[in-house]
Amino acid sequence: MRFIMYAAGISERLKLHAPNGIKGLIDFEGTKLMQYQLNWMASFKPDSIVIVLGMEHERIRDEFGEKHNGVTINYTYNKNYNTKRNMLSLWAARKYCDCDTLFTTSDLLCHPDDIKIFMNADYDNKILIDSSPSLFSDPDPVKTSIENGKVTRTLKEIDSQGVSGIAIGVYMFSKSAISDLLETINDDIKRSDDDKSLYYSVDSILHKHDVMPVYCKKKEWFDIDTPDELKMARIYMREHISEYM
DSSP states (O other), X not given: OEEEEEEOOOOGGGTTTSGGGOGGGOEETTEEHHHHHHHHHHHTOOSEEEEEEXXXXXXXXXXXXXXXXXXXXXXXXXXXXXXXXXXXXXXXXXXXXXXXXXXXXXXXXXXXXXXXXXXXXXXXSEEEEEOOGGGTTOSSSEEEEEETTEEXXXXXXXXXXXXXXXXXXXXXXXXHHHHHHHHHHHHHHHTTOOOOOHHHHHXXXXXXXXXXXXXXXSOOEEEOOSHHHHHHHHHHHHHHHHHHO
């Protein structure tokens, strides 16, 4: 089992708040944002953690080094980090995708209880989902459709009547499914159709693999992209920091 974290984004909307434009190094109650991700990742003892960086993100490597809580950290680079969307971050980490693989982003704060629920769910392929209807009309999150207990679509552009939940940003796929995902990305690269978000690639393999929803119970999570989201996350963490340590 291997865990991959994307940290190659340029944090354009948070450049006034992020050290050198690196969102993952924003301080939350004395802890860097990325460290919360690294803490829960390391607690599940993967073979390694892979962090995908942009070429200007060496400060992340300097900050976290080669191990975290006894788990090896490998680094790889997305050379298109500032010109294309994050589909190519998984492609940049493809040599590490030779086993069951979890991937997530460096800017997601998710309650540890929901991470445990996700990790303990006995499915080969799974996506962590918030089923709160209040989120379904928001244009920003990745929507999911679920039929007969399986995820059938992962897109932002799903009609509101077809939305069953929000994919908050934690995915896990078997070796076979991750191989098909990379093949799909490779095909898009060959067609010069590679300026995409990764959820398009995930959507394209759902007909080939049974991908199961795992539902958040706490539903306390933040995908931190804007100053307002950063402010809300800071307020939340001041009140809940002990639950994350």
